[in-house]
Amino acid sequence: MDLRFSAADHAFRGEVRAFIDAELDPAVRRKLAEHRALTKAEIVSWQRRLNARGWATPSWPAEHGGPGWSAVQRYIFLDELHQAPAPEPLSFNVNMIGPVLIAHGSPEQQRRFLPRIANLDDWWAQGFSEPGAGSDLAALKTRAVRDGDHYVVSGQKMWQGMAQHADWMFTLVRTDGTEPPSRSAPAPEGLDRLGAGQRRSAKPQAGISMLLIDMRSSGVTVRPIATLDGRHEVNEVFLDAVRVPLDCRVGEENRGWDITKFLLGHERTGIARIGMTKRLIARAKALAGDDAGFRERAAEIEIELKALEITQLRLLDAMRLGGHGPDARASILKVRGTELRQAASELLLQAAGTRAWRAAGDEFDATAHADTTIAATYFNLRAASIYGGSNEVQKNILAKAVLGL
Ligand SMILES: Cc1cc2nc3c(=O)[nH]c(=O)nc-3n(C[C@H](O)[C@H](O)[C@H](O)COP(=O)(O)OP(=O)(O)OC[C@H]3O[C@@H](n4cnc5c(N)ncnc54)[C@H](O)[C@@H]3O)c2cc1C
Missing domain, CATH: 2.40.110.10 (Butyryl-CoA Dehydrogenase, subunit A, domain 2)
Structure with a gap:
């Protein structure tokens, strides 16, 4: 097992980063960094830029317009999007109905829908x-x-x-x-x-x-x-x-x-969103300064996050060697990924204190202080352990399929 990235992987990461720097609207990046909601037009516009580059559908086979990336490249791509931050390609389109139509749709359905799914012509x-x-x-x-x-x-x-x-x-x-x-x-x-x-x-x-x-x-x-x-x-x-x-x-x-089972398996992929959690922690650290107790808690979460990142790389390595898609062990990523994202958002809430709360709304207010979305982000992330299959249900899957209980 080799958990290090190759020179080609590093070069790919640089290519993705350069593309994001050149193509992403700075206002969109700032909104995401401040955890503000994007408009439909902003999400559509970014996906079309990705699509023009051939990158809107990372997991699709090349014959249907996918970029032909390895699992590691897909991981690096998402990690760069999360850390930038830049929007992910719309999951309902790209990770759910697209793969379903590729595997189970009629040729007519594929011709009619797939190009529009990739370009976000249809949401x-x-x-x-x-x-x-x-x-x-x-x-x-x-x-x-x-x-x-x-x-x-x-x-x-x-x-x-x-x-x-x-x-x-x-x-x-x-x-x-x-x-x-x-x-x-x-x-x-x-x-x-x-x-x-x-x-x-x-x-x-x-x-x-x-x-x-x-x-x-x-x-x-x-x-x-x-x-x-x-x-x-x-x-x-x-x-x-x-x-x-x-x-x-x-x-x-x-x-x-x-x-349905096929689609739900795809929904789970990439759900750990480690890059997002890193950003939450970085923001919390910037707000909290040198408080020792706070730094200790931040370090605890960062260590757990490192362990999760290694787990994710191990699973990617297994997929690369086995040549198959994610298996039931991917549920570990869903459970730990969402637990740590929630823990990081709690830390950020504590760091911001009374500055954290003002109703976020969907409209971006450039004059509002960036911290005012922190409480909204904390509340929003409570749902992460429920959607995509609740964490309790993921634990049932792990108990049956991985531990054989
Ligand atoms: C923000 C958000 C976005 C969503 N987006 C979509 C969407 O776009 N499309 C869509 O179709 N759905 C969506 N969902 C629905 C989501 O998939 C369900 O909420 C989720 O599957 C849980 O179902 P439920 O809400 O009916 O809760 P229930 O199934 O009633 O669960 C209630 C509680 O019981 C626990 N529980 C249930 N069964 C078991 C079990 N067998 N063992 C142990 N514990 C158990 C659950 O973990 C949970 O804590 C979304 C949900 C949220 C919160």
Whole structure:
């Protein structure tokens, strides 16, 4: 096992850094450094610059426009984006629906959607969770009934990140006319999000299909969910007799669960975001000065972060040797990565003291003091241990798939 970067890796890092310095709008960099929300236009503009360079879709195979990078290069690329800081390519597009269509979409769907996904011409939302179906995702109730060459879809989705910007939503629906098991019944073995498929007896997941829903369709309503940080990040999406053409189904009818597992595996990749945590700690240290107790706590987190970075490099090395994608051990990165990001944001909150709080809002106010987003950032990061599959569920996966318990 060789955990050192090669000379070529270092050269690649320099190339990425130079590109970011040359191409990233300094105002966007500053907003991210101060943990302010970006506008849709700013996110789209950056992704188009990356796409023009051939870098918007790091994990896609070269025949579909990916850059042909190794796992290590993908890691370096993301690390540079996080530390710059620069926006990541939109995850819903690039890490979720793009890989799904490459692996499971029809040639027609690939031609129609992939170039627009890469260039962020279409912004995608993830319509999976529902009230009562999050960790236990197979309990979802949204139903789609065939009517000629369309499905008619009705139900409620919950927690759709950035759906206020979305043109399309990849959505899980029930197509076999059955009811999922009632919430009062004990959840069948192994139905938890991300752990799905590892052990399974009952089959509520058997009647699920994946549909691509045009958000401009009649019957789609997006409603914001207010969160503690004052930002508009998540939404409820109501689907009221929405007509979806049959050719917007991905894969076979009632066979969407395997595609779902594939997508959720991709959602987990790159989730440790070590570079972001480094930035939080650096900002906290700059604010706190020489306080000894504070420096000790900062050092503790930095040591843990170093250990996590080495773990991430070990997993990358295993992937390079084995030539396969991330395995269940990637759940360690999700759990520790989010725990440490939360710990760093707490440290930053303590360092800022009473300066930390002013509602962030989505608008950038150049006259506002940079520290005023610190409390909002702290609140925002509480959700990191929940989305992408909660940390408790990740621990279940580790217990079963890695420790064999
Ligand atoms: C900020 C944010 C953004 C999100 N974005 C999206 C999105 O874009 N699209 C989308 O579809 N969804 C999204 N989600 C939803 C997210 O995937 C779910 O919130 C998550 O899967 C947990 O589901 P739940 O909220 O229903 O909680 P529940 O599943 O009800 O869990 C409640 C608690 O019980 C624990 N728990 C549940 N099952 C087990 C178990 N088997 N063992 C041990 N503990 C367990 C959980 O860890 C949690 O602490 C988002 C959520 C948040 C907070």
